[in-house]
Amino acid sequence: MHLKYESQLREPLVYGDKNYHQVTEDIVRPIEAKPTRLWYIGFYIAVCLLLFGVYAIYRDVTYGIGQWNLNKTVGWGWDITNFVWWVGIGHAGTLISAILLLFRQGWRTGVNRAAEAMTIFAVMCAGQFPIWHMGRVWMAFFVLPYPNSRGPLWVNFNSPLLWDVFAISTYFTVSLLFWYSGLLPDFATVRDRAFTKLRKRLYGVAAFGWTGSTKHWQRHESLSLVLAGLSTPLVLSVHTIVSFDFATSVIPGWHTTIFPPYFVAGAIFSGFAMVQSLMVIIRKVFAMEDYITMGHIEAMNKVIVLTGSIVGVAYLTELFMGWYSQNKYEGYTFWYSRAYLFSPYGWSYWGMMACNVLSPQIFWFRKMRRNIFVTFFMSIIVNIGMWFERFVIIVTSLYRDYLPSSWSVYYSPTIWEIGFYTGTFGLFFTCFFLFAKYFPVIAIAEIKYVLKTTGEGYKGRMDKIEGESLETFVHDHAH
Amino acid sequence: MKEISLAEYKANPTEIREEREAELKPYGGLEKFEGQGTIYPVYDRPGIKWGMSVDLNSCNGCGACVVACNAENNVSVVGKPEVLRGHEMHWLRIDRYYSGDMENPNVVFQPLMCQHCDNAPCENVCPVAATNHSSEGLNQMTYNRCIGTRYCANNCPYKVRRFNWADYTGADSFPDNQEGIVNDVVLNMNDDLTRMVLNPDVTVRSRGVIEKCSFCAQRLQESKLNAKKESRPMVDSDLKVACQQSCPTNAINFGNANDKNSAISKVRVDNPNRQFYVLEQLHVLPNVTYLAKVRNQDEEKKEGAHA
Amino acid sequence: MAKKKFVIGCFDDEAVLFPAVKKVRTAGYKIHDVYTPFAVHGLDHAMGLRETSLHTAGFIYGITGTTTALSCISWIFTKDWPLNIGGKPHFALPAWIPITFELTVLFAAVGMVLTFCYLCQLAPFVKKHHFHARSTDDLFVMVIECTDKTNTDDLQAFLTSGGAVETNVQVAEEGWWLGRYDQNEMPFETKEIVAA
Structure with a gap:
């Protein structure tokens, strides 16, 4: 009894003439089929990368951070660059599931599950960097404020790094809860149609005994809505707090009030790019073109061009303020260390400008927004650009700050820093391959919920009724 | 760093002071800078307040202070390969500023150590409160609380904080694993015999923690206790920090800046026109004052004419 | 916990389900629950459930x-x-x-x-009785609790006339127990208690 009626002008969110059972079939099929050879190859590569990362971390912990090329001036390099990069990517999922839920954007249903999974895995990867970049990681538990026998000695609640500890762990926990509460009904669907004993047992455990009772659905809806309401400020707060790591410091190039909005926009930008990369692959590999449609891809490309332009405005504002403030240190950082092409790191600044600000502008053209290859290519470019952005912020600010006597030698990473980074790619894709194989990659229950208003088949029928009544209307009033 | 020619100084002795006044004017000027440069109330600092003063006129850049500091505070000698990577561990360094002719420049030497800022930016950012302020104005570092995030080193505008990139002192939880990782010079410290050069009053820092100038906290403690044993207030003669002790030109003064009669107070009161703080405008309120170098350029010119 | 007797009616379209719920309630039957594959908006109100807090x-x-x-x-x-x-x-x-x-x-x-x-009594290893395997797929399963006066045949016919595509009678445990979904345990006593 759907009273909701959607305009015929809107593109259907689900293509093909589907019924509820067909939706279940389509989405659960990859879980019940044997993994393909391609899956095994991809999984194998991911695990290899992960193992190399584990070895790189082993070196770093056993022999010291001296394994990396950081120095007394550049205390953070690839480690924190990668941390911020992964956290940024981890913003899209919750944005899609929470903010778009509040804005009642129906198109989120096709992509929210995979985007949330991506968020969780990206935050897991991000979390590795602040942990393993510590000089004494075996003392990492010192950051937890718990009553202890050392005084008791507490933590420093004024430190942005401690804010990070709370922000990242809260964000991870809440995203995980949001994601898993949405998965419960879908796990139940997989459980109830499982034909092997093992699958029935495991999905039986995973579904927590979900039955689909109306009362449970009512509470589930309330839970989703409130979690969305909580996640919306949360997702904005997380990258704001990450930006405080820099904004509250005294280093020229870091000490900038524009950072919070600019970081949040950048996070959404890179997150959507990562979602695009993964979605383009998933819809092809799992034949889900009916659910992750061109409309979805176009909508996300619109977000990319918007946030990319916001980031561009922020870059220009920074440059302007570097001059307008007449602060010689800030001016030097922005106009020499960054924007001067032939300064030691000028290449990274202009790489960032090209990837983040200039190239996404092609998405003003509808043809480009709806082109799979352009979308995929641009999604990679944007993520490279956003990596450059974090590298620019961290390294070009640190390597030459106040006193020239401490200006750094040129910083380039060692194989172990690179290994750590590729290791997180391994972690990310290992998790993602397992997710894609064993979890419903599209929210089954949510697709069924929007099917009758936005499915192509239903829309078609509605069209007919609409046409008929119009003719009747004209006929009645002709006389 | 500030430098002035003798002629200029004679013409306008308050030039440096006026320069500082002009820079701090939007934030309350020299007098009210501490209170008006922040949203927070001024922190009350009674009792002892350690302070240092370095006279750039006297400093000739000999480097004795650096060596003395290394010896007193068990600062690791890391060898050439590590120094080339920017891993040197000196708590005290001598910055050189050049001016004039490229072929035959004028040099000013500026010894730079931890400035023990009252509003230390490093303290705010440490997640575990491993670095905080003592009631005597010291920016103190708790090695066994430090987890090595290096945020404090990044946020130090003077870049005086040093991170133990490897196990330089054989004090690590992973024993003897630095073979082939660091230079042989460093490994000497892993040997029982050579370790006997270490100062037993100073903690040997293990891998993965930050360290920095402590104003020779062990000497400060000793002098206070000696005075206490004799039931009298501590005076200047009780105490000399390592760099001060070794300075051949007495460029470095150290003492209790809250004591009106201490040498450090007198230096500060007597030299209002040469005194300056490094990066004063950041409102980190350093406790190390520098006295600007006054260069007699007329005499130099005359000498040049003779030669 | 105890077992009870239920009459089950399965519907394949929520548009048919809503009038059926209304009819069953007007006829004075007690709807134990309706199991649906997705959140059907307004169903809680139709069933007379109170708002969640x-x-x-x-x-x-x-x-x-x-x-x-x-x-x-x-x-x-x-x-x-x-x-x-x-x-x-x-x-x-x-x-x-x-x-x-x-x-x-x-x-x-x-x-x-x-x-x-x-x-909602949800936790890992929790098991409950599921009235129909397709209630998480494409069926809307209305479960009506029987009293000793209920004529199950009449009720089934009534449901079918209301648009149910499938009806049956089940005696089932209404609570939860710890169990595995690949096995059929007998969780509690099998004694059948019919609600008064």
């Missing part, structure tokens, strides 16, 4: 988080172990806002999810 619980958890954060931090920094950190006052409220906010969200979210799981 889960969001109120969430608000209370959130406030608890705010209070916990602010009181803990201010006690630690002003009473328990006051430190001079960077010349800031001991009560440096602006610097505590981020952590206070994060803990508010964390408490609210974790508390709500735990309450949700408790209310």
Whole structure:
């Protein structure tokens, strides 16, 4: 009894003439089929990368951070660059599931599950960097404020790094809860149609005994809505707090009030790019073109061009303020260390400008927004650009700050820093391959919920009724 | 760093002071800078307040202070390969500023150590409160609380904080694993015999923690206790920090800046026109004052004419 | 826990389900529950369920988080172990806002999810009786609780006339137990108790 009626002008969110059972079939099929050879190859590569990362971390912990090329001036390099990069990517999922839920954007249903999974895995990867970049990681538990026998000695609640500890762990926990509460009904669907004993047992455990009772659905809806309401400020707060790591410091190039909005926009930008990369692959590999449609891809490309332009405005504002403030240190950082092409790191600044600000502008053209290859290519470019952005912020600010006597030698990473980074790619894709194989990659229950208003088949029928009544209307009033 | 020619100084002795006044004017000027440069109330600092003063006129850049500091505070000698990577561990360094002719420049030497800022930016950012302020104005570092995030080193505008990139002192939880990782010079410290050069009053820092100038906290403690044993207030003669002790030109003064009669107070009161703080405008309120170098350029010119 | 007797009617379209729910309720039958593959809006109202107050619980958890954060931090920094950190006052409220906010969200979210799981009896290894395997796929399964006066045949016919595509009678445990979905346990006593 759907009273909701959607305009015929809107593109259907689900293509093909589907019924509820067909939706279940389509989405659960990859879980019940044997993994393909391609899956095994991809999984194998991911695990290899992960193992190399584990070895790189082993070196770093056993022999010291001296394994990396950081120095007394550049205390953070690839480690924190990668941390911020992964956290940024981890913003899209919750944005899609929470903010778009509040804005009642129906198109989120096709992509929210995979985007949330991506968020969780990206935050897991991000979390590795602040942990393993510590000089004494075996003392990492010192950051937890718990009553202890050392005084008791507490933590420093004024430190942005401690804010990070709370922000990242809260964000991870809440995203995980949001994601898993949405998965419960879908796990139940997989459980109830499982034909092997093992699958029935495991999905039986995973579904927590979900039955689909109306009362449970009512509470589930309330839970989703409130979690969305909580996640919306949360997702904005997380990258704001990450930006405080820099904004509250005294280093020229870091000490900038524009950072919070600019970081949040950048996070959404890179997150959507990562979602695009993964979605383009998933819809092809799992034949889900009916659910992750061109409309979805176009909508996300619109977000990319918007946030990319916001980031561009922020870059220009920074440059302007570097001059307008007449602060010689800030001016030097922005106009020499960054924007001067032939300064030691000028290449990274202009790489960032090209990837983040200039190239996404092609998405003003509808043809480009709806082109799979352009979308995929641009999604990679944007993520490279956003990596450059974090590298620019961290390294070009640190390597030459106040006193020239401490200006750094040129910083380039060692194989172990690179290994750590590729290791997180391994972690990310290992998790993602397992997710894609064993979890419903599209929210089954949510697709069924929007099917009758936005499915192509239903829309078609509605069209007919609409046409008929119009003719009747004209006929009645002709006389 | 500030430098002035003798002629200029004679013409306008308050030039440096006026320069500082002009820079701090939007934030309350020299007098009210501490209170008006922040949203927070001024922190009350009674009792002892350690302070240092370095006279750039006297400093000739000999480097004795650096060596003395290394010896007193068990600062690791890391060898050439590590120094080339920017891993040197000196708590005290001598910055050189050049001016004039490229072929035959004028040099000013500026010894730079931890400035023990009252509003230390490093303290705010440490997640575990491993670095905080003592009631005597010291920016103190708790090695066994430090987890090595290096945020404090990044946020130090003077870049005086040093991170133990490897196990330089054989004090690590992973024993003897630095073979082939660091230079042989460093490994000497892993040997029982050579370790006997270490100062037993100073903690040997293990891998993965930050360290920095402590104003020779062990000497400060000793002098206070000696005075206490004799039931009298501590005076200047009780105490000399390592760099001060070794300075051949007495460029470095150290003492209790809250004591009106201490040498450090007198230096500060007597030299209002040469005194300056490094990066004063950041409102980190350093406790190390520098006295600007006054260069007699007329005499130099005359000498040049003779030669 | 005890077993009860139920009459089950399966519908394949929510548009048919709504009038059927109304008819069954008007006829005076007690609807035990309706199991649906997705959240059908308005069904809770049609069945006469009261609104959930889960969001109120969430608000209370959130406030608890705010209070916990602010009181803990201010006690630690002003009473328990006051430190001079960077010349800031001991009560440096602006610097505590981020952590206070994060803990508010964390408490609210974790508390709500735990309450949700408790209310709906959801947990790993929990097993319940499922009236129809396709209730999580494409069937809307109405379950009517029988009294000793209920004529099950009549009721089934009534449901079929209301549009049910499938009807049957089941004697089932209505609570939960710890069990595995690949096995059929007999969780509690098999004695059949018919509700009065």
